[in-house]
Amino acid sequence: xxxxxxxxxxxxxxxxxxxxxxxxxxxxxxxxxxxxxxxxxxxxxxxxxxxxxxxxxxxx
Numbered sequence: 857x858x859x860x861x862x863x864x865x866x867x868x869x870x871x872x873x874x875x876x877x878x879x880x881x882x883x884x885x886x887x888x889x890x891x892x893x894x895x896x897x898x899x900x901x902x903x904x905x906x907x908x909x910x911x912x913x914x915x916x
Contacts, residue, residue, distance in 0.1 A: 882890060 877893075885893075
């Protein structure tokens with residue numbers, strides 16, 4: 857199942873990665889999605905020596 861990004865769900869404002877998600881927006885997400893976002897947020901500042909490109913994802 858594909859979910860629409862928050863900016864398509866709530867076009868009333870722009871959504872930027874540095875903004876916090878409102879309680880209203882969290883109500884539209886599953887607890888698993890919220891847990892994934894929380895876990896991945898610790899990697900936001902990580903500097904990876906190798907970064908996958910579109911071809912890598914296509915072959916995956």
